[in-house]
Amino acid sequence: MLLRHTPKEITPRAALTINPAKTCQPIGAIYASLGIHKCLPHSHGAQGCCAYHRSALTRHYKEPIMASTSSFTEGSSVFGGQANLLQALNNIFTIYNPDIVAIHTTCLSETIGDDVPQIISKAYEEGKIPKDKVVISTSTPSYVGSHITGFSNMVKSMAMQLGGGSSCKKDQINIIPGWVEPADMREIKRLCREMGLNTIMFPDTSGVVDSPQTGKFNMYPQGGVRLDEMQRIGDSEATIALGKFTSQAAAEALDAKYKVPCEILDLPIGLRATDRFINTLRPHSRLKVPESINYERGRLVDMITDMQQYLAGKRVALFGDPDQLISLSEFLVDLDMRPVYVITGTRGKKFLRHMQEILGEAVPEAKVQHAKDAFLLHQWIKNEPVDLLIGNSYGKYIARDEDIPFVRYGFPITDRVGHTYFPSVGYQGGSQLLERILGVLLDRQDRDAPEEGFELVM
Numbered sequence: 001m002l003l004r005h006t007p008k009e010i011t012p013r014a015a016l017t018i019n020p021a022k023t024c025q026p027i028g029a030i031y032a033s034l035g036i037h038k039c040l041p042h043s044h045g046a047q048g049c050c051a052y053h054r055s056a057l058t059r060h061y062k063e064p065i066m067a068s069t070s071s072f073t074e075g076s077s078v079f080g081g082q083a084n085l086l087q088a089l090n091n092i093f094t095i096y097n098p099d100i101v102a103i104h105t106t107c108l109s110e111t112i113g114d115d116v117p118q119i120i121s122k123a124y125e126e127g128k129i130p131k132d133k134v135v136i137s138t139s140t141p142s143y144v145g146s147h148i149t150g151f152s153n154m155v156k157s158m159a160m161q162l163g164g165g166s167s168c169k170k171d172q173i174n175i176i177p178g179w180v181e182p183a184d185m186r187e188i189k190r191l192c193r194e195m196g197l198n199t200i201m202f203p204d205t206s207g208v209v210d211s212p213q214t215g216k217f218n219m220y221p222q223g224g225v226r227l228d229e230m231q232r233i234g235d236s237e238a239t240i241a242l243g244k245f246t247s248q249a250a251a252e253a254l255d256a257k258y259k260v261p262c263e264i265l266d267l268p269i270g271l272r273a274t275d276r277f278i279n280t281l282r283p284h285s286r287l288k289v290p291e292s293i294n295y296e297r298g299r300l301v302d303m304i305t306d307m308q309q310y311l312a313g314k315r316v317a318l319f320g321d322p323d324q325l326i327s328l329s330e331f332l333v334d335l336d337m338r339p340v341y342v343i344t345g346t347r348g349k350k351f352l353r354h355m356q357e358i359l360g361e362a363v364p365e366a367k368v369q370h371a372k373d374a375f376l377l378h379q380w381i382k383n384e385p386v387d388l389l390i391g392n393s394y395g396k397y398i399a400r401d402e403d404i405p406f407v408r409y410g411f412p413i414t415d416r417v418g419h420t421y422f423p424s425v426g427y428q429g430g431s432q433l434l435e436r437i438l439g440v441l442l443d444r445q446d447r448d449a450p451e452e453g454f455e456l457v458m
């Protein structure tokens with residue numbers, strides 16, 4: 001009973017968040033920056049912010065997450081952080097030698113009002129940035145938005161400040177994958193390759209935050225989109241952006257600047273969302289959808305059909321990030337399950353509209369909220385229980401208190417491994433996700449079965 005103080009009665013709460021279903025903007029900005037090859041994320045603020053952001057990412061990805069900081073003191077908090085940032089850039093290029101530094105702000109530097117682009121210009125003028133190196137920046141005040149906002153802001157800045165192009169269109173498309181795991185980014189690239197497409201994916205954290213153990217420390221692993229690739233994104237024939245909340249802003253900015261038409265899709269989690277992704281790739285590919293992909297789809301459909309009786313009608317509560325919740329909810333509806341409670345900590349009315357399209361007719365009793373916390377979700381569950389909870393590791397407290405089967409999904413997952421290695425996107429990812437859902441439901445059925453009903457074959 002770790003959350004024993006959560007009351008069943010729901011009273012109005014306007015200015016208090018308990019057990020937030022989000023974290024702070026710079027965490028998203030750092031994750032996006034790590035998707036650029038040889039990039040060092042830099043936090044323009046106090047050491048404590050950077051330490052928290054690095055530890056949050058390290059706990060999830062189980063990799064040492066590198067980021068530098070302007071190390072604000074009381075003096076910089078009063079007089080501004082220009083001197084600290086100039087010194088930091090000098091140190092970073094002298095000691096750590098990245099190709100790119102991606103600066104994000106924090107609550108403190110935003111409140112002071114530091115003009116980071118002006119400080120970067122001054123650093124260039126003073127020769128603190130070597131000629132062949134690049135510094136980009138984005139604004140991530142964490143008193144608005146969430147880690148999703150920070151991710152989106154950095155991806156847009158990446159497209160605008162690193163992106164380039166000639167007037168000559170090339171046989172390639174841009175993929176903006178949204179906030180997904182490195183394994184998901186690898187799977188999206190594989191699907192594109194199978195479709196015969198040349199792609200530039202940005203950001204791309206595969207091979208960065210899931211790099212192999214080689215016995216040697218490599219500060220800049222092999223993965224990540226390269227600067228020369230970014231300089232060609234303006235020549236692509238299209239941009240496919242996955243996730244309205246994480247990728248739309250960058251795709252539209254790229255369209256406005258380089259006339260690269262964009263299509264905004266949901267994350268390809270589950271059957272229908274993956275169908276839409278493959279269908280969107282088709283006109284850009286000179287090939288038919290290969291049999292290998294059709295077979296992957298067929299296997300997922302077969303698995304759903306075989307196991308449907310264990311899924312039908314099960315009530316599910318979900319919390320996490322909006323792009324993931326949208327696709328997950330659609331997948332659950334396709335499985336004949338009932339996502340009755342859905343909460344994101346990120347603000348956005350478009351989330352409610354999109355969820356209404358998915359759940360309006362299929363699950364009319366569903367309660368969906370944005371900018372809310374896991375405390376409210378727990379109260380809803382106390383009032384009317386569910387059969388399954390899906391969310392990040394913080395959900396384990398609710399799952400234990402209410403004795404609910406629990407599938408870890410989203411960010412952060414701090415108490416299990418596998419989320420970074422096994423995809424949940426595409427048909428194969430859908431099969432793996434379904435296996436995890438079925439696993440906890442069948443484990444529960446086994447646990448609760450009387451001896452005469454404890455079946456070997458289910």
Ligand code: SF4
Pocket residue numbers: 024025026045048049052105106107108142143
């Ligand atoms: S919320 Fe603001 S002050 Fe707190 S860690 Fe994030 S950036 Fe720093």
